[in-house]
Amino acid sequence: MTVPTLGESVSEATVAKWLKQPGEAVGADEPVVELETDKVTLEVNAPAAGTLTSIAAEEGATVEVGALLGVFSAGASGSAPAAQAETPKAEAPKQESAGAEAPKAAAAAAAAPAGDGAKKLDPAAAPRTGGKITKADLMAFLESAAVGDLGPAVRKLIEEKQLDPAVIPASGKDGRLTKEDVLNFVEGKTKPLAAPAKPAAPAASASPAGAPSSASSGGKREERVRLTKLRQTIARRLKEAQNTAAMLTTFNECDMSAVMALRSQYKDAFEKKHGVKLGFSSFFTKAVVGALQEVPAVNARIDGDEIVYAHYYDIGMAVSTPNGLMVPVMRDCDKKSFAEIEKALGDLAKKGRDGKISMDEMQGGTFTITNGGVFGSMMSTPILNMPQSAILGLHKIQERPVAINGQVEIRPMMYLALSYDHRIIDGREAVTFLVRVKEAIEDPQRLLIGM
Template sequence: MSIEVRVPTLGESVTEATVATWFKKPGDSVAADEMLCELETDKVTVEVPAPSAGVLGEIVAAEGVTVGVDALLATIGEGAGTAAAPAAAPAATSAAAASVDVMVPSLGESVTEATVASWFKQVGDTVAADEMLCELETDKVSVEVPAPAAGVLTEIVAPEGTTVDATAKLAVIGGAGAVAAPTAAQNPAAAVASGKDVEDAPSAKVMMAQAGMAEGTVQGTGRDGRVMKHDVQAAMAAPKPAAAPAPAPIPAAAKAPADNAGREERVKMTRLRQTIAKRLKDSQNTAAMLTTYNEVDMTETMALRKEYKDLFEKKHGVRLGFMSFFTKACCHALKEVPEVNAEIDGTDIVYKNYVNMGIAAGTPTGLVVPVINDADSMSFATIEKAIAEKGRKARDGKLSMDEMQGGTFTISNGGVYGSLMSSPILNPPQSGILGMHKIQDRPMAINGQVVIRPMMYLALSYDHRIVDGKGAVTFLVRVKEALEDPRRLLMDL
């Protein structure tokens, strides 16, 4: 009797993930709750534990494969001999030469196709069980497909660039004595130009391209020296050697004519970046989005924070930042203008009598929005602890899908990057998003006198289908009032 290993729940709006790494191979003994593989969605990494002890039998979804929720990943058999074929079977002598099909794994209920991005092996190559064969791309993730068994790659059915459906065959692996099929389906482009036997992990290649690191400059720790994502992160964190003296500048007259083509680099957009682009554009196309602006004098909030930050950190074990003030101010304003915290569902308006606050955060792989549930009922300390925890998980890529679902309103802080003013884009199906910006000293007229004050521009983007201009302006004014006199938050004014 075998136990099925299936994809766990990925969140209410996430229907697929990519099998990033298998930690075990067929025939290995596994303990209950031992990590079998790692899945990647467009934002987080999920580890899949063994549901029971036994022997890992068949790996149905190889590395690089895109799978849907509850899709079959592998099977676990009972006892040490589960994975082995009966020794007395007459066909045992030909088992080594039997062929195994490499299939596209389950892509999820809403995903019907993927693109073969690259082949790491060529027809005729010997492959080990679980060795990476190719990489597939969907609209959200890249999936590495491992070999389901050891043998010889005898046929590549879907070359690079081919779009395949969820049930398509990618290749055929024969036994040790198998002969390669005719090379008509073979993809010569799979050979690596750098002369390496295997390609680097796609996530590592993207990260190297973004960091401007040349191929071959990072030492790989993966199979056969393959460069993995953590190798690039380690190389980026390593101390940089002292730069050599710059050569003398070449006189302008001696320079050759510029060859723009040779100075450009073309990198294919990752599926994640394509998805982010699509969702943001869909938001603009769907909602009647409008932005209203105001500015806030941060003098009182900064003074209150300065006065109590040491005591606050000593008592609560977390720093007192500005985000808790803004979160509190927004929760206060949303009570007065509930349509900013609502959403449209068909011809209905769904009002939320709670605030699940999304805090937008930039990461090396893209924008994520972890959600702080029931922020309206939290204290300053609880909010700061939640923000710190979610921010740390976002940077480490450890956010779960549940932690990014169910937001009712979002705050985006472009000020940490130096932005003075911007118009944030809605995070559907939400109807409002507040944009924070850089605090900058500016001359202001106060009681007939020109004084220097720390000012911040605020921007509220809202869905004009549900939020009228009066409501949007009222919301922003209430946020401004709460920040300019934080005592109002204590008095619920």
Template sequence: MSTEVRVPTLGESVSEATVATWFKKPGDPVAADEMLCELETDKVTVEVPSPAAGTMGEIVAAEGETVGVDALLATITEGEASKSKSAPAKEAKDDKAKTAQAASGSNGDKGNTDVMVPTLGESVSEATVSTWFKKVGDSVAQDEMLCELETDKVSVEVPAPAAGTLCEILAQEGDTVQAGGKLAILSGSADGTIEPQKRPEPADEASDDKPAASGKDVEDAPSAKKAMAEKGVSRDQVQGSGRDGRVMKDDVAKAAAAATQAPAASSTPAQAPRAASPAEDAEREERVKMTRLRQTIARRLKDSQNTAAMLTTYNEVDMTEVMALRNEYKDEFNKKHGVKLGFMSFFTKACCHALKEVPEVNAEIDGTDIVYKNFVHIGIAAGTPTGLVVPVIRDADQMGFAAIEKAIAEKGARARDGKLSMAEMQGGTFTISNGGVYGSLMSSPILNPPQSGILGMHKIQQRPMVVNGEIKARPMMYLALSYDHRIVDGKGAVTFLVRVKEALEDPRRLLMDL
């Protein structure tokens, strides 16, 4: 009896993922709930457990392939492995081939086959051609990867719908294509018969013993890119072990270990620097095209500046009382609640307190309406190796210090591991950004649309302050509130920031709701 392993739900508005790593191979025994493989999207990493105990059957989706929700990944043969364990997988592949043939417009006879843009996902209508793995004149096998497309959500690999020869590329790298558009034309037929096409003569004839493709022509696994960013390892230092030299996560770990064991470079006599020409400087530059995701981030931030009447007001807070309260109770707090007492819970509670008095900072504009939120979902900006994410703590105004600290710790860990779901980053009504952890003394945060306010925290620095007529060194922090002046007046913004300042300088006000 066979059990199918299928792609689980990937999160709101995420319809596709990339198979990053298989932990098992055909014939391996597996236990129920044992991890079989890891899938990656542009936001989260999803581990796929075994639905039953048995023997690993055929793997339908290999590492690097793009799969949709509920797509067949592999089969599990319950009990001992049998010769028929690959039958369901074979049928699935046959169905996949038939679907690809139908979508391409091929009728099975010898002739040309169109390579079309696949379905890109919910509400996604266009993509950018990022990489072609084949060039005109190359022979391709059915299901061999031809190119990769990028949307603002996911990367989509396009397989060959039939075996043949790539005779024409209609959409070049960097071109924007629509869903259902034509990418290229294959000559040949789905049965593998190839009609030879005259291949354009290259400018320089390549040597027969030269590799067909370098590692740079193959898109590396998303988990490998993340690992390289975390460990500071360049692509040139890693030898790929995946398909066509694709770099996998384990390859990065091996390269990082080898780099730490490598002997230090021998010192050479110092030489006087020579002025480089602009042409030589250009040779040392590296030009990398922005990903669709980064383009979307840039567009959203610029749209925020173009749409909102954004203004920033500043104040400073004396952190003496908060630091004293934290130092007095942090050990007892950790012992009872199992989580450290940080500053973020104080700021979150202070913001919730101030938002009750100035509700327009917690509201948003929808056309000609103002939508007031009778709840507070606080977004906590967190830096990760792959970029800035903003997980949301829902109903923070109903939570105590311990619940807030636990939520921040849990979501921060999930953010660093790349395991946040789309749902965990949506629905925020107000955002707190702590640039102080990186040493920022002063900044103007940008609004996170459609929110109308964001609080910027900064580093705590000892500064001379006048206290009761005496100059004393006090731990001070600058606060910045960026707000949408279309909905929040200057009076409301200043009042909000003053209430946050008052609550932090005298935390007892939070208890007394003052």
């Protein structure tokens, strides 16, 4: 098994996690190892049914395209899982020998097949501190033995819902948990399995006066985690934007009443006809396309000593994923209908959250929209997505008193922020662009007749 082609301009990746261990049987097209690049996380699947014979690149190693990841034997059957299945359950180690024996037992439990590890965790096998098992010991053991075999999307759900994977019924191949298993468990469609017995809490020991106890300090006070390739790229590109562009932000506010009324009136019929919900994203995407057509400098970029004007409208939509911020691109938005935009955005967002987004879907883009309002942000100054020259920031819709025809009324208002590169976009152009977006949202009929 070798590192596959990773995409344009991507030549190396980091081995993030081995989903299978040497000796384990693997089904055809079953994920074997996760690779992490500076743009996406991808899984390398087994070329056929067989056995993973050996691992050539350990977790954390940097590998180039074509490099050897491991040796795979097609058609062979693994012997390690069968041998482990015949091994009798280890008895709880005695107090005086717990420190020496527990790490070995924990390693054996963590190396067990995913189906057994997710369902039959034995707390007695957990490593012990000072001869006694602590809560931290047990949690670390559960993390390595259960959560370690989960995919990115499943791991994210379990962490968000604070669930114990050992009690969730698994339906995936070799007993692996799937996203659907977790959702069914959360919705009460499946009953929990018997949870592993928890050890009795150790007696509290006296500590010197004034010295913080392990309980009061919350365990580890610091933890070092290596930056992922994606996070390194995010950091580099954001700093590049600050160092390169003459970045400036202009603001406006938008009355969302008309769009909210139109959406409320047609959302049920829209979903029934198109099979997708009518959100605010399609309105803003269409408003942005219209404004870009009127102010082409906002859809341009600097390349050396030239300005490149794009006569197409590929809009990137920033999406928060378990692996970090991603900006998948919706192509040719000027040619897409409201329904097509909503479907495209929904598909890209789901792929991003599940770690299935491709390189092609991340590349290009002439303009970016980011919505901090989904997290409650009232106002922000978004950073450019280089080499683009502008980015639109949307924020939380909040009712505020505003003056309408000499009267004070309560309206649902949103702050809009346009960050732009002053090297290519003048203030007049930036303000004009933002005003056109505001006008289109406050009078959405303009979007339907191309005004």
